[in-house]
Amino acid sequence: MIKYSLECLDKMAKELSYVNIFDIYCSHGNRPCIQYTLDGEIKIITYAQFENVVKHVADNLIDKLGDINKGFVAIKVDNAPEWPALFWGVLMAGYKPFLIDYRHALELTQFFIDQAKAVAIITTEQLDIQNTLIIDANDLILMDKRQILDLAALPIPTDSTPGDRIRKYSWGDEIALCTSGTTSTAKIFTYNGEAMSNQVLSARQVIIENEIICSDSPKRNLAFLPLHHIFGFMANYFWYSFFATSMVFPANKAPSSLLAACKEHKVTHILAVPLxxxxxxxxxxxxxxxxxxxxxxxxxxxxxxxxxxQRINPVWGTKVAKKLFKKSVLSNLAGDSIEIIISGGGHLLPETLKVISGIGYYTICGFGMTETGISSMERNKSLKKRLASRVGAPVSCIEYRIVPMDPSNPDVGELQIRGKSLHSGVVKNGQILSTALNSEGWFETGDIGRLEDGALYIEGRLKEVIVNESGENVYPDELEDYFTELEGVTQFTVLGISKGGGNKYEDITLVMQSSKDVSDKEYLARLLGQVKERNNRLPVFKKLSRILVTNDSLPLANGIKIKRAEIKKQIEAGQGNYVDL
Structure with missing residues (x-):
């Protein structure tokens, strides 16, 4: 059933604003909103109780900032049960939340503060930040998982509606998110209430077409993805909370803690990255x-x-899979309560999709960007289409088009996106400028894609395309599918490394991180043999020309996907502890 979800969307359509979204959140009443384990017990805060928590944060923030300019307030805090209250508290107090990665170094944090001319930054760290007010998050709400319970237990007025109470505040109606990168490449994008509301409204078509993604049944969503990130914020938190999903906060991000939280809280939805x-x-x-x-x-x-x-009937087949693997496999992983895994933020290997779906975890892929929000996810239940790593057709308020790079291959090219739910502005030097769209209103993503039967496949990034002597464009994501399950390899990527000496072509290079000693010659011989066997299956113009392995960790962007550009720069500069096979 999706009746309640559709009713929420009908309310949303009447007023496209953040205050209306929060009003709808509060109207979920006694449905669980946030849950976590404390002192061996599961603690639950309902949507009705959440109102008091947010008002507490907003009132404290107003006291801190007084009559200061109602500009951006940065939030640089790791995932925690109190995080949603910090976000909504900033909006309720009349300011604009600016979500920053809690892992950002001081230099990049200062850059973002200066670009946004943020009036304050909320953090749990001791930061030497200039030109803004530093607010300890604990001064707004104790980040101890206990005060939030006391606030939630306060009486809820019965003589007025949540909407009446929260609308007494002068609300902000814009938020900002930033891309990862350096001070020369990172950017800040805003979403006003209208853009964010359209992001939510686009869910109507999704849940009508596939109730597995979202229905009226009780839903518990693992708060694994960083909430400052577009996928973690927009989909994992914002989108699902609108449909009365409870966010389950694990004790920490260790794999064992994540799986334990899934089983203890009977998590139904996991939004994750391919990693x-x-x-x-x-x-x-x-x-x-x-x-x-x-x-x-x-x-x-x-x-x-x-x-x-599952090929015969995806829904029935998934139930069969759970019965087959419940005791032998699922009990040792995330349990058998998982209804769906949605993967985004990178390429999911076909073999991974086959196995994870086969053991009973219904898995789909989606696509989104900081600049566009969540723009598509695979809604077709067909196993064949899910295993093809499609990221689905665009949601209702979004259009896709492919601009070919090579006239001889018109079906593949740069993905461009247009629609009502894209970012509403770009922040530079304290000013909110117009959107980063071209003259026709399209956002040029820099991603290489192809459309088949209306569904999108992502082939890679334009700047990561490898050009070798054949003159053919080689897409790293496509090649990575061939090099799974190599002995000892925990992470790997394919990228182009300059041949040097003024040569314009690149070596197609496999870079691997191994858990085994890379000084062990016998191991390296076995590994090289495995790589060569896979490499022989590739067309001549796609074959690897260089193989590197290291015991060092490969760098990750937002802890989500491998930074090919950073590895490329490192290797071309002759840096890093790589063994060349």
Whole structure:
């Protein structure tokens, strides 16, 4: 059933503003809003109780800032049960929340503060930031998971509606998010109430087409993704909370804690990055490789049975899969309460999709950017289409078009996006400027995509396309699918490395992070043999010309995806502890 969800969307359509969105949040009443484990007990805060928590933050912020200019207030805080109250409290107090990665170094943080001319920054750190007021988050609400419970327990007035009470405040109606990068590349984009409301309204078509993604049944969403990030904020928190989902905050981000939280709180929805999903499957396969031959045979037989059932009927087949793998596999992972995993922020390997779907975790891929919000997700239930790594057709308020780079291949090119839910402005030197769109109103994403039957496939980034002597464009994401399950390899990527000497062409290079000693010659010989065997399957113009391995961690953007550009720069400068195979 999706009746309640559709009613919420009808209310949203009447007023496109943040205050209306929060009004709808509060109207969810006694449905769980936030939950976590404290002192061995599950603690729950309802949507009705959340109003008092947010008002507490807003009142304290107003006392702190007084009559100061109602500009941006940066929030530089890690995921915590109190984080949503900080966000809404800033808006309720009349300011504009500016979400900053809590891991950003001082230089980049200062750059963002200066660009936005932020009037304050809320943080739990000791920061030497200039030109703004530094507010300890604990001065707004104690970040101890306890005061929030006391605030939630305060009486809720019965002589007025949540809407009447919250609208007594002078609300802000704009937020800002920033891209990752350096002080020369990072940018700040804003979303006003209208743009954000359209982002939410686009869910109507999604939930009508696929109730597995969202329905009226009780939903519990794992708060794993960083809430300052577009995927973590827009989809994981904002979108699902609008539909009365409870956010489950794990004790920490260690894999064991995440899986434990899923089982203890019976999490139904996981929004994750490929890194997490790939690691779950890799761990499962490593464990399976140590089992006896009969157990491996039985696992593969059950996997084939599961996938066959899902091809016949995706919903029924997923139920069959959960029964097959409940005791032997799911009990050791996230449990059997998971209804869906939505992966975004990078390329999910086909083998990973096959295994994770096969064991009973219905998994789809989606696409979005800081500049565009969430623009598509795979809504077709067909197993074949889900396993193809499609990110789906655009949501109702979004259009896609492909601008070919090569006339001989018109179906592949730069993805451009247009619609009502894109960012509403760009922040530079304290000014909110017009949107970063071209003259026709399209946002040029810099991503390479192709459209088939209305659905989008992402091939990679324009700036990461490899051009070798063949003159062909080679897409790294496509090649990475061939190099999964290599012995000892925990992370890897494919990228182009300059040949040097003024040569305009690049070596197609596989860079691997290994958990095994890269000074072990026997191991390196085995690894090289495995890579060569995969490489031989590739067309001549796509074959690797260089292979590097290291024991050092590969750099990640937002802790989500590998920074190809940083690795490329490092290798071309002759830096890093790489062994060239």
């Amino acid at each position: 997490l999903v790939n690691n779950i499957v890799n761990g499962l396969q490593r464990k399976l490789s140590k089992e006896k031959k009969f157990k491996r045979f039985m696992f593969n037989a059950m996997l084939k049975t599961s996938l066959l059932c």
